Amino acid sequence: MFLVHLFISVQLVEFLHQPSLEVRAIALHHLIGFTTSSSEYQPILISKRETLCKDLKQLVQEDPITAHDALKGLINLSSDPRIQQELDDEAFLEYLCLLIRVPKSVVADPACMLLSNMTKNESTCRKLLELKTNAFPGLSDSEWMMDQLVEAFHKGHLKAYNEQAEFDFLASVFSNISGLHAGRMFFLKDAPDGLAPITKLQIFTEDANVIRRGGVITVIKNCCFETREHERLLDVNKLNTLPFILLPLCGNEEYDMEEFEQFPEEIQLLGDDKVGRT
Numbered sequence: 001m002f003l004v005h006l007f008i009s010v011q012l013v014e015f016l017h018q019p020s021l022e023v024r025a026i027a028l029h030h031l032i033g034f035t036t037s038s039s040e041y042q043p044i045l046i047s048k049r050e051t052l053c054k055d056l057k058q059l060v061q062e063d064p065i066t067a068h069d070a071l072k073g074l075i076n077l078s079s080d081p082r083i084q085q086e087l088d089d090e091a092f093l094e095y096l097c098l099l100i101r102v103p104k105s106v107v108a109d110p111a112c113m114l115l116s117n118m119t120k121n122e123s124t125c126r127k128l129l130e131l132k133t134n135a136f137p138g139l140s141d142s143e144w145m146m147d148q149l150v151e152a153f154h155k156g157h158l159k160a161y162n163e164q165a166e167f168d169f170l171a172s173v174f175s176n177i178s179g180l181h182a183g184r185m186f187f188l189k190d191a192p193d194g195l196a197p198i199t200k201l202q203i204f205t206e207d208a209n210v211i212r213r214g215g216v217i218t219v220i221k222n223c224c225f226e227t228r229e230h231e232r233l234l235d236v237n238k239l240n241t242l243p244f245i246l247l248p249l250c251g252n253e254e255y256d257m258e259e260f261e262q263f264p265e266e267i268q269l270l271g272d273d274k275v276g277r278t
């Protein structure tokens with residue numbers, strides 16, 4: 001049985017660069033099962049990463065079902081840093097961001113998930129920060145890809161931008177980007193629309209989705225390491241981040257009036273039914 005499977009997995013990889021899309025799509029569909037980290041054939045696939053990644057990147061650009069299969073395979077394989085290196089490719093990054101931004105894209109969420117794995121690699125984070133694009137009507141006029149992704153995350157909450165996508169995994173992308181100084185400055189400085197990207201993220205510190213909430217909280221935490229920006233972070237007329245840090249910590253405790261009046265206005269206005277989040 002082992003040899004049969006071994007033979008199949010090696011053969012399937014060969015089929016992925018057949019001229020016929022039909023043959024490639026079928027081979028891909030059968031290959032996905034071998035891409036998981038629990039599969040004993042994953043190492044064989046990783047050893048063939050150069051041609052395998054090239055073929056999978058190509059298949060991501062085909063019809064939605066094939067693209068979905070290819071993304072699934074890449075998501076699982078990309079927990080390996082050697083696969084992340086193969087994906088550290090500007091053209092592919094650009095295509096993935098297109099799949100995320102198209103309003104009716106059915107693979108936007110898997111694309112976000114793959115991007116979140118890819119940004120474990122610092123070089124990919126830097127490429128994404130420097131990636132320029134054209135204005136995307138209906139989404140963003142900025143020429144920076146990162147601004148457009150922040151917009152998709154903000155506008156896309158609760159499927160409001162694309163009814164097939166929630167964009168929560170972009171929070172993990174942002175959290176990785178904020179691991180770099182250049183990334184933190186991206187979130188803190190005003191974008192071309194006059195608003196700092198962090199102001200579009202911080203409103204989600206209490207979101208019901210743990211991926212969205214967790215990623216956003218990491219971005220804020222990392223940005224706090226930029227001590228020169230503390231004044232802007234605290235200024236109610238600038239970034240005004242403090243209430244959003246405090247909100248998840250606040251329950252409906254009673255405070256005496258004097259103590260209470262020192263809290264930011266957003267906190268004072270909380271109802272009695274507010275429960276703290278741990």
Ligand SMILES: *[C@@H]1O[C@H](CO)[C@@H](O)[C@H](O)[C@H]1NC(C)=O
Pocket residue numbers: 075076078079080113116117120
């Ligand atoms: C890649 O993504 C999958 C699905 O989101 C996740 O289970 C896995 O831990 C990720 N790998 C890394 C290295 O983050």
Ligand SMILES: *[C@@H]1O[C@H](CO)[C@@H](O)[C@H](O)[C@H]1NC(C)=O
Pocket residue numbers: 081082084085088121122123124
């Ligand atoms: C990230 O990818 C680049 C290839 O573009 C590679 O040189 C580098 O070693 C990778 N970093 C890690 C931590 O794997």
Ligand SMILES: *[C@@H]1O[C@H](CO)[C@@H](O)[C@H](O)[C@H]1NC(C)=O
Pocket residue numbers: 119120121122125175176177178179180
């Ligand atoms: C991305 O996040 C993971 C954990 O979620 C971390 O191990 C990795 O170092 C981060 N990468 C960068 C470039 O910050």
Ligand SMILES: CC(=O)N[C@H]1CO[C@H](CO)[C@@H](O)[C@@H]1O
Pocket residue numbers: 035036037038072073075076
């Ligand atoms: C997106 C995807 O296909 N993820 C799979 C990765 O592999 C694990 C098992 O290791 C599956 O449970 C996931 O569904």
